[in-house]
Every structure is written in C-alpha cells, then in structure tokens.
Amino acid sequence: xxxxxxxxxLLAELLCVSSAILVTFHPNILHAAVAxxxxxxxxxxxxxxxxxxxxxxxxxxxxxxxxxxxxxxxxMLTHWLYKVTLRDVRKKLIVPIVLLVILLVPAVYKxxxxxxxxSQNIAPERVAEFAGSAKTAxxxxxxxxxxxxxxxxxxxxxxxxxVGAVGLARPK
Amino acid sequence: xxxxxxxxxLEGYLCVGAILFFLGLAAVLYRRNAIGILLGIExxxxxxSINFIAFSxxxxxxxxxxxxTLFIILIAAAEAAxxxxxxxxxxxLRETVDAGEASIMRN
Numbered sequence: 001x002x003x004x005x006x007x008x009x010l011l012a013e014l015l016c017v018s019s020a021i022l023v024t025f026h027p028n029i030l031h032a033a034v035a036x037x038x039x040x041x042x043x044x045x046x047x048x049x050x051x052x053x054x055x056x057x058x059x060x061x062x063x064x065x066x067x068x069x070x071x072x073x074x075x076m077l078t079h080w081l082y083k084v085t086l087r088d089v090r091k092k093l094i095v096p097i098v099l100l101v102i103l104l105v106p107a108v109y110k111x112x113x114x115x116x117x118x119s120q121n122i123a124p125e126r127v128a129e130f131a132g133s134a135k136t137a138x139x140x141x142x143x144x145x146x147x148x149x150x151x152x153x154x155x156x157x158x159x160x161x162x163v164g165a166v167g168l169a170r171p172k
Numbered sequence: 173x174x175x176x177x178x179x180x181x182l183e184g185y186l187c188v189g190a191i192l193f194f195l196g197l198a199a200v201l202y203r204r205n206a207i208g209i210l211l212g213i214e215x216x217x218x219x220x221s222i223n224f225i226a227f228s229x230x231x232x233x234x235x236x237x238x239x240x241t242l243f244i245i246l247i248a249a250a251e252a253a254x255x256x257x258x259x260x261x262x263x264x265l266r267e268t269v270d271a272g273e274a275s276i277m278r279n
Binding site: 001003006009010013017020021023024029036039040043046047049050051052054058059062063066067073074077078093095097099100103104107108112122126127130131138139142143147150157158160161162164165166168171 | 195
C-alpha cells in the first residue's frame with residue numbers, strides 16, 4: 001500500500017475520533033447529529049481499507065443516507081426554532097470522564113500491546129489478496145447459504161420495526 | 173513502526189473502535205436529550221462493526237465478520253426508526269425530549 005493511501009486512512013481515523021468527540025460533548029444536539037454523519041463517513045472509509053467494499057456502501061446508504069437524516073428530522077421536529085432552545089442541558093461531566101479513563105485506558109492498552117505481541121502467523125500476502133478480492137458475490141451466496149436463518153429473521157425484524165414505528169408515530 | 177503503518181494495522185482499527193465505543197458510552201451517560209442518547213448508541217454499534225471488520229480481515233481472512241456487520245447495520249437502522257418514533261411520541265405527550273422527564277411508568 002502506498003504512503004498516500006495510508007495517509008488517507010489515517011485522516012479517516014482521525015475524522016472518526018474527532019467527530020465522535022463532537023457527538024459526545026457538543027452542547028448543540030443539531031451539531032452533534034451532523035458530526036455523527038462525518039463519523040459514519042470515516043467508518044465507511046475504514047471499511048473500504050479493510051476490504052469490505054460492499055459493507056462500506058451499505059454503511060453510506062443506511063447510516064449517512066437514512067439514520068442521520070432521520071435523526072436530523074427528529075431534532076428539528078422536537079425543537080421548534082423559537083420555542084425551545086436547541087441547547088442540551090449540561091450534566092456533570094465528572095462521571096463520564098472518570099469512566100472513560102478507567103475503562104478506555106486498559107482497552108486501548110490491550111489492543112495496542114497484548115494483541116500486537118500475540119499476533120498469529122497469517123501471511124501478509126494472504127491478507128492483501130483477501131482485501132483486494134471482490135466480496136459482493138460471496139456475501140450474496142453466504143446470505144442464501146450459511147446465513148439464511150439470520151437473513152430471514154432480520155427481514156421479520158425490519159417488518160416489525162416498520163409497522164411498529166408507524167404505529168407509534170401516528171397521531172392518535 | 174511509524175504512525176502510518178500503525179493506521180493500517182489491526183491495532184489501529186481496534187484503537188479507533190475502543191475510542192468510539194467509550195465516547196458512545198460517555199454520550200449515553202452525559203446526554204439528557206433522548207436523541208443524544210440515541211447518537212451515543214449509534215457510535216457504540218459502529219465501534220462493534222469496526223472490530224468485526226478488522227478481525228475479519230486480519231485474523232479470520234474470511235467474510236463472516238462482514239456478514240455480522242451487515243446484520244449490525246440493519247438492526248441499528250430498525251432500532252433508530254423505533255427509537256425516534258418513541259421520542260416523537262414522548263414529545264407529543266409531554267412536550268419534552270429529556271430522558272429524565274420520561275417517568276410516566278415510575279409511580
């Protein structure tokens with residue numbers, strides 16, 4: 001992989017993390033929702049680099065095109081511009097920050113040090129070949145093969161969510 | 173190992189996943205706005221997706237992790253639709269989206 005491609009991935013990861021910080025701590029919920037859009041785009045770029053081109057497309061269509069627009073609609077429907085201030089009520093920051101430090105540091109340490117030192121012997125050529133191969137046909141075959149039962153279950157779940165959401169949101 | 177090689181390695185992916193997970197957890201705890209809590213949950217689900225994709229490339233070298241990620245994305249979409257419907261319903265009933273105010277069932 002060339003240096004330019006690696007720089008793009010590093011920028012995408014930085015975009016993910018900085019947008020996620022905005023999502024968590026920005027006082028304005030509308031700005032937080034827009035920041036979430038950029039976090040989703042960064043994650044999609046990371047998927048492309050991990051050889052998951054089809055999943056990256058699904059991520060962009062479902063999250064960036066669907067969920068973010070839905071969230072923005074909900075923000076604008078629940079906060080009338082002149083009626084309620086858009087500002088989120090601030091809670092005390094101390095609990096989340098203490099929790100972050102206590103939990104995040106060991107997790108990052110484990111993924112940095114222990115996993116790196118216990119790396120299995122998988123040939124880098126095999127990983128590169130996997131990342132470069134086309135996945136869409138394989139995913140389609142797996143969805144109608146080994147993963148048929150979860151595939152059918154998720155269709156029922158989506159139907160239930162569709163009907164349930166319409167039933168909940170309808171007036172009276 | 174310079175930072176560019178680190179970014180494309182398994183450890184880079186796992187670190188970004190861990191950071192996204194705990195930022196999402198912090199958002200769930202920190203936000204009072206129910207929509208803000210939903211944003212945190214979306215971050216947590218994305219962190220799980222990143223881990224599945226990274227392990228599917230660097231350890232399993234197979235597409236099973238990608239299929240699990242596909243299911244995670246679909247479940248997240250269904251969950252977001254239902255959660256936003258509930259939030260809009262709550263807003264219509266109580267004129268608020270503060271999660272602390274949603275205490276109809278408490279007494």
